[in-house]
Amino acid sequence: MIVPGFRAAAASAGIKKGQQPDLALITAIRPAAAAGVFTTNRVKAAPVVISRERLRSGRAQALLVNSGNANACTGAQGLEAAWEASHWIARYLNIPDRLVLPASTGVIGQKLPTGKILAALPDLVTRLDPEGLSEVAQAIMTTDTFAKTAQIDGHIGDHPLTVAGIAKGAGMIHPRMATLLAFIFTDAAISPSLLKTYLKAGLAQSFNRISVDGDTSTNDTVIVMASGQARNQLLDRPDSAAGQDFATLLHQVMADLAVQIVRDGEGAQRCYRVIVDGAVNAVEARKAAATVATSPLVKTAVTGADANWGRIMAALGRSGARFDPEQVDIFFGPHQVVRNGQAIGPAAELDFGDLPELKDPLLKDSPLEDLCALYIARLQNLLDEARLYFIGEKV
Known part of the structure; x- marks a missing residue:
């Protein structure tokens, strides 16, 4: 350098x-x-x-x-x-x-x-x-x-x-x-x-x-x-x-x-990002993303490769961000598990554990894209505004 x-x-x-x-x-x-x-x-x-x-x-x-x-x-x-x-x-x-x-x-x-x-x-x-x-x-x-x-x-x-x-x-x-x-x-x-x-x-x-x-x-x-x-x-x-x-x-x-x-987070085995799309504005998006990203229950779900979307919904609800709960879509990586605030079904949730990003512990010399499990919360019928957080999960 x-x-x-x-x-x-x-x-x-x-x-x-x-x-x-x-x-x-x-x-x-x-x-x-x-x-x-x-x-x-x-x-x-x-x-x-x-x-x-x-x-x-x-x-x-x-x-x-x-x-x-x-x-x-x-x-x-x-x-x-x-x-x-x-x-x-x-x-x-x-x-x-x-x-x-x-x-x-x-x-x-x-x-x-x-x-x-x-x-x-x-x-x-x-x-x-x-x-x-x-x-x-x-x-x-x-x-x-x-x-x-x-x-x-x-x-x-x-x-x-x-x-x-x-x-x-x-x-x-x-x-x-x-x-x-x-x-x-x-x-x-x-x-x-x-x-x-x-x-x-x-x-x-x-x-x-x-x-x-x-x-x-x-x-x-x-x-x-x-x-x-x-x-x-x-x-x-x-x-x-x-x-x-x-x-x-x-x-x-x-x-x-x-x-x-x-x-390189101390004890980290998972690295993931939270993407909020469709919030009213940047401040609202940040509230939602920060609350989900720092939720201990969301972190434990990632650790166990558990598609417990209820924890995400609960975190969104206490974030202070304005949204209609009946207009929320939630994805784990490419897998949609919630549409319009309701579960799609157990089969969709089971797919989460099959994501290749979750098969092995975090490898610190691997490309980030290979290590991220994506949590995407779409707050529909609002203005488009996307913000993300990166989290290193401790276990």
Whole structure:
């Protein structure tokens, strides 16, 4: 993975047991346009507090990320540790402290081993390489079973550009910022304000549309940086054709990473999506889809390959979405089991267990399309509006 204008490196600082990589650095050759979105949890880790404040300027030049220690619930000492680490990496890079964004992931409540991190920084800086992002994806893993990366190459006019991202996350995954770290890089020339607009729009269609276990964390961070090396005309209007082209690429990378996080859900054996078609509007569709997707009873039905459509109907009914129960159709994959709010018959329900997607446990290196059982609720006689959720089922 190479994004013009960025270099990256990873190293073992001894935060984790053994010699696993647990410290990472990504730098831009000059201050880059930057935007971020952070956890909605009232309990926020020290690096979240610092990075959120520093990103108010819309510029950043370095990300310093550690895994194995969340540096959360560590009080003033935690803030001092995050500040000190970012201060020293700024000195090594000869850039202002305010351009360094710290991030952490790992165990909550343990003090950050600042001495180990500071000792590893010189080697980290010397190892910076344009091809280092793949190593960083490995270094930020905690309970993940595979590194999560995504890259798309495209064009803005005659200018080729790249959007690439890395992420970690497997547990404490839920909307309102799914628990994760995600870092996305591009060489597009774009204003910080427009970059944040596109980031927030993409979040609503990706990381805020996934759930595994219903928990949210103290360290959720999604940051995007743009080096401007593509030399395109500066993107600064959200309604421009060039801006929309870039937004499409950014959102595709975000969605790809979000799905990978679900597939790697802790203990996950099923990956499925809920599609609601025909809701009054997007808000109503989201209510319906979210309630079905996060229902424990629906999850257990998927686990057992049980076409218990009553659980879906009940979830829809308590979702707050407006619909006529006598106009609902429900499908399990290609099999329709409910028409106009009533069962089609036992034979249709039995077909659900024969879906090839449910024959074997979730294989993490298989195409997503081969792993999804589709739950489709059609709320008829209303406006067409489709939204979906991806869920990793825990057993």
